[in-house]
Amino acid sequence: MSTAAAYALSASDGSFEKVTIQRRELGPRDVLIDIKFAGICHSDIHTARNEWGRTSYPCVPGHEIAGVVAAVGPAVSRFRAGDQVGVGCMVGSCGVCAPCLADEEQYCTAGATMTYNTVVDPAVQPGGHTLGGYSTQIVVTENFVVAIPEGIGLDVAAPLLCAGVTLYSPLRHWDAGPGKKVAIIGMGGLGHVGVKLAAAMGAEVTVLSHSLSKQEDGRLFGAIGYYATSDKQTFRELRGRFDLILNTVSADLPMDDYLRLLNLDGTLVILGLPENPVSVKPLNLAGYRRSLAGSMIGGIAQTQEMLNFCAEHGIGAEIELIAADEIDGAYDRVVASDVRYRFVIDVSTM
Ligand code: NAP
Ligand code: ZN
Numbered sequence: 001m002s003t004a005a006a007y008a009l010s011a012s013d014g015s016f017e018k019v020t021i022q023r024r025e026l027g028p029r030d031v032l033i034d035i036k037f038a039g040i041c042h043s044d045i046h047t048a049r050n051e052w053g054r055t056s057y058p059c060v061p062g063h064e065i066a067g068v069v070a071a072v073g074p075a076v077s078r079f080r081a082g083d084q085v086g087v088g089c090m091v092g093s094c095g096v097c098a099p100c101l102a103d104e105e106q107y108c109t110a111g112a113t114m115t116y117n118t119v120v121d122p123a124v125q126p127g128g129h130t131l132g133g134y135s136t137q138i139v140v141t142e143n144f145v146v147a148i149p150e151g152i153g154l155d156v157a158a159p160l161l162c163a164g165v166t167l168y169s170p171l172r173h174w175d176a177g178p179g180k181k182v183a184i185i186g187m188g189g190l191g192h193v194g195v196k197l198a199a200a201m202g203a204e205v206t207v208l209s210h211s212l213s214k215q216e217d218g219r220l221f222g223a224i225g226y227y228a229t230s231d232k233q234t235f236r237e238l239r240g241r242f243d244l245i246l247n248t249v250s251a252d253l254p255m256d257d258y259l260r261l262l263n264l265d266g267t268l269v270i271l272g273l274p275e276n277p278v279s280v281k282p283l284n285l286a287g288y289r290r291s292l293a294g295s296m297i298g299g300i301a302q303t304q305e306m307l308n309f310c311a312e313h314g315i316g317a318e319i320e321l322i323a324a325d326e327i328d329g330a331y332d333r334v335v336a337s338d339v340r341y342r343f344v345i346d347v348s349t350m
Contacts, residue, residue, distance in 0.1 A: 001022050001023065001024060001025055001126060002022070002023050002025075002032075002137065002139075003020050003021065003022055003023070004020070004021055004022075004023055004135050004136045004137040004138070005018060005019075005020060005021075005135065005136045005350045006018075006019050006020070006021045006060045006131060006134055006135035006136070006350070007019070007060065007134040007135075007324050007327055007345075007350070008021070008057075008058040008059060008060045008131075008134075009048050009057065009058065009059045010057050010058050010059075011057060012048070012049050012050035012055065012057075013049075015328050016134075016324075016325075016327045016328055018324070018325075018350065019058065019060075021060065021126075021127070021131055021135060022126035022127070023125075023126070023137055023138060023139045024123065024124060024125065024126065024139050026071060026072075026073045026139060027073050027139075027141070028073040028074050028075035028076075029073055029075050029076060029141050029142050029143070030072070030073045030076070030139050030140065030141055030142070031069055031071075031072050031073070031076060031079050031085070031139070031140055031141070031142050031145050032069070032070045032071040032072070032137060032138075032139050033065070033067040033068070033069055033070060033085060033087065033137060033138050033139075033140065033145070034067050034068050034069075034070045034136065034137055035065055035066075035067040035133055035135060035136055035137060035138060035347045036066055036067045036068060036154050036155075036346075036347055036348070037065075037066045037067070037154050037155045037157075037158040037321075037344050037345065037346065037347060038062040038064060038065055038066075038132075038133035038134050038135075038158060038344065038345045038347060039062075039064030039158040039159035039161070039162065039163070039189070039317070039319075039342050039343070039344050039345075040061075040062075040064075040189075040327070040330055040331070040334060040342065040343040040344070040345065041061075041063060041064055041159075041162050041163065041189060042188070042189065042190075042250045042272075042334060043063070043089075043162070043273065044061035044062065044063070044132075044331075045331050045334060045335065046250075046273065046275075047059065047061055047116070047117050048061050048331070049331075051275050052273075052275060053275075054117070055117055056117055056119065056128075056129040058127075058131075059116065059117060060116055060131035060132050060133075060134050060135055061116050061117075061132050061133075061134055062115070062116060062132035062133025062134040062135065062345075063087070063088055063089040063114070063115040063116060063132055063133060063161065063162050064088070064133065064158045064159050064160075064161045064162045064163065064342075064344075065086060065087040065088070065115070065132070065133035065138065065158065065161060066084070066085075066086050066148055066154040066155070066157045066158040066161070067084075067085060067086075067087075067138075067154070067347075068082060068083065068084060068085070068154075069081050069082060069083040069085055070137065072142070076142045077142070078142055078145075078147075079142060079145060079147070083147065084147070084148040084150075084154060085145050085146065085147060085148060086145070086146050086147075086148045086157060086158070086160070086161045086303075086307065087115060087133065087138060087140050087144065087145060087146075087161065088115070088144075088146070088161035088162055088165060088297065088300075088303055089106070089114055089115055089161075089162050089297050090105055090106060090112045090113065090114055090115060090144055090297070090300070091113050091114070091115050091130060091140050091141065091144045092112065092113030092120075092124075092141060092144060093105040093108035093110070093112040093113065094108050094109070094110040095143075097109040097110060102299075103299040103300065103301040103302065104299045105144075105299050105300055106296050106297045106298065106299060107296065113130060114130060115130060115132045115133065116129075116130050116131055116132030116133075117129060117130060117132075118130045134324070134327065134345060135347075135350075136347055136350050143300065144300060146161075146300065146303050146304045146307060147304065147307070148307060149307055149308055149310075149311035150311070151311045151314075152307070152310060152311050152315075152316050153316060155319060155321060155344055155346075156316030156317050156318075156319055156344075157307070157310075157316060157317075158317070158319075158344050159189060159193065159317035159319065159342040159344065160193065160306065160307060160310055160315075160316070160317060161303065162297065163189045163190045163193045163317065163342065164193050164197070164303075164306050164307070164310060164315075164317070165297055165298035165302060165303045165306045166190055166271055166295070166296075166297050166298065167184075167190055167191075167193055167194035167197050167198075167246065167248075167271070168197050168298060168302065168305075168306040168309070169295055169297065169298030169299075169302055169306075170244075170246055170269045170271070170293075170295040171194070171197055171198055171201060171203070171244075171246070172302070173295065174243075174244045174267055174269065176198050176201050176203040176244060177201050177202045177203055178202040178203070180203045180204065180243045180244060181203070181204050181206070181241060181242045181243050181244075181263070182198045182203040182204065182205050182206070182242065182243065182244045182245070182246070183205075183206045183207070183208050183238075183241075183242045183244070183245045183246070183261065184198065184205065184206070184207055184208070184223075184245075184246050184248060185208045185209075185229070185245060185246065185247045185248060185249050185253070185258065185272075186208075186209065186210075186247070186248040186249040186250070186272065187207050187209050187214050187217070187218055187341070188248065188250070188334075188337060188339065188341060189317070189334075189339070189341055189342040190248040190271060190272075191207070191209075191246075191248040191341075192217070192221055192317070192318060192341040192342075193315070193317055193341075194246055194248060195207060195218060195221040195222055195223050196221045196222055196313075196315045197306075197309075197310075197315065198222070199221065199222025199223065200222070200309070200313040200315060203244075204224055204225075205222055205223045205224060205225070206223060206224065206225030206226065206227065206238075206241075206242070207223045207225070207226045207227070208227055208229050208234070208238075208245075208258075208261075209226065209227070209228060209229065210228065210229050210230055210337070211228050211230060212226065212228045214226075214340075217318075217340070217341075235257050235260065235261065238261045239260055239261060240260070240261070240262070240263050240264075240288070241261055241262075241263065242261055242262055242263060242266055243262075243263055243265075243266050243267075244266065244267055244269070245258060245261060245262060245266070245267070245268045245269065246269050246271055247268060247269065247270050247271055247272055248271050248272050249272040249274075250272050250273070250274055251272075251274050252274050252276050252278075253272075255268070255278050255279065255280045255292070256280055256281050256284050259280060259284040259285065259290055259292065260284055262288060262290045263288065264288050264289060265288075265289050265290070265291075266288065266290050266291070267290070267291040267292075267293050268290070268291070268292050268293070269293045269294060269295050270292070270293070270294040270295075271294070271295060278292075280292060317341065317342045317344075318340060318341040318342065319341070319342050319343070319344045320339060320340060320342070320343050320344070321343075321344050321345075321346050322343050322344070322345055322346065323345075323346060323349035324345055324346075324347070324349045324350045325349070327345065330343040
């Protein structure tokens with residue numbers, strides 16, 4: 001067993017405190033990673049504050065991990081000490097169910113082991129639940145480690161491990177590309193990467209944001225349209241416009257208003273995960289043979305594909321680097337949509 005520094009919450013209404021945690025002994029297929037940067041995803045906040053109701057404490061969030069391999073177990077073949085690597089939302093899955101065999105480990109029928117807050121055998125993570133990337137080191141089985149290509153800085157790569165793949169996967173699944181009109185609702189951590197990815201894939205991208213305050217940035221990221229959803233005229237003007245809408249908003253939205261913006265056979269994909277149920281009028285689906293769908297991160301192979309795509313197209317996240325003792329304030333700013341566009345913890349400050 002080895003020890004690592006980490007930032008943990010001991011209760012849903014607490015503040016982050018520096019703690020010492022244990023990581024398991026390196027197994028034959030394990031990779032020990034020195035974490036350099038950890039992104040702050042809104043899911044970290046939902047979990048840390050127990051908004052999804054299943055949080056084990058102490059909670060060490062963090063599933064946008066970028067670092068350098070410190071050591072590998074004897075059976076590891078794909079990585080060696082010194083490699084730049086990333087870890088996203090998952091650190092394990094059954095490996096034998098149909099989704100796992102199809103490289104969709106996020107839909108593992110036994111339930112994937114998430115990077116933090118999954119109950120596991122203490123042999124996997126001392127303490128009995130996984131502890132994430134707000135930490136100086138992590139031990140992960142090599143199948144759940146991806147290579148960060150040369151040419152993407154580790155700091156701007158970190159958010160790609162969750163935000164990047166969460167947008168890349170549905171954009172690929174629903175064939176975003178030339179001739180497709182794609183709208184992204186919410187230009188936060190997920191949304192801004194989605195704009196860059198969809199534009200790089202050749203789609204015509206529009207941002208639906210609650211105000212026009214980030215319009216200039218949206219255009220720089222590749223959007224050709226940018227509309228305020230606080231303006232009722234937006235919903236009249238864009239009616240029936242889009243083939244694909246990706247909803248990245250962390251709060252409840254009037255889904256019917258957005259469904260009506262879809263063209264014939266268009267799909268609205270739910271990515272944002274607020275706690276309340278969604279309600280829709282059946283006629284808004286039936287009327288134009290529209291679909292309402294959801295999507296969860298992406299598999300490990302697709303995460304690697306996404307990182308390679310980002311390296312090829314010069315895509316990284318727009319980040320605000322913070323010290324480890326600034327996490328509480330950063331959380332409040334994310335909830336207030338006051339972030340351009342992802343907070344990333346500089347783990348050297350731990
Ligand atoms: P974020 O950085 O906070 O971005 C969310 C954006 O939603 C904000 O920037 C804002 O964009 C918009 N928004 C926030 N509150 C709003 C409100 N009350 N009304 C309208 N718009 C609002 O969060 P994130 O890290 O991108 O995560 C977004 C959501 O995705 C979270 O619920 C998270 O848990 C979820 N998530 C899901 C997956 C998945 O696999 N499906 C993966 C990661 C995260 P504008 O200012 O542009 O309006
Ligand atoms: Zn995330």
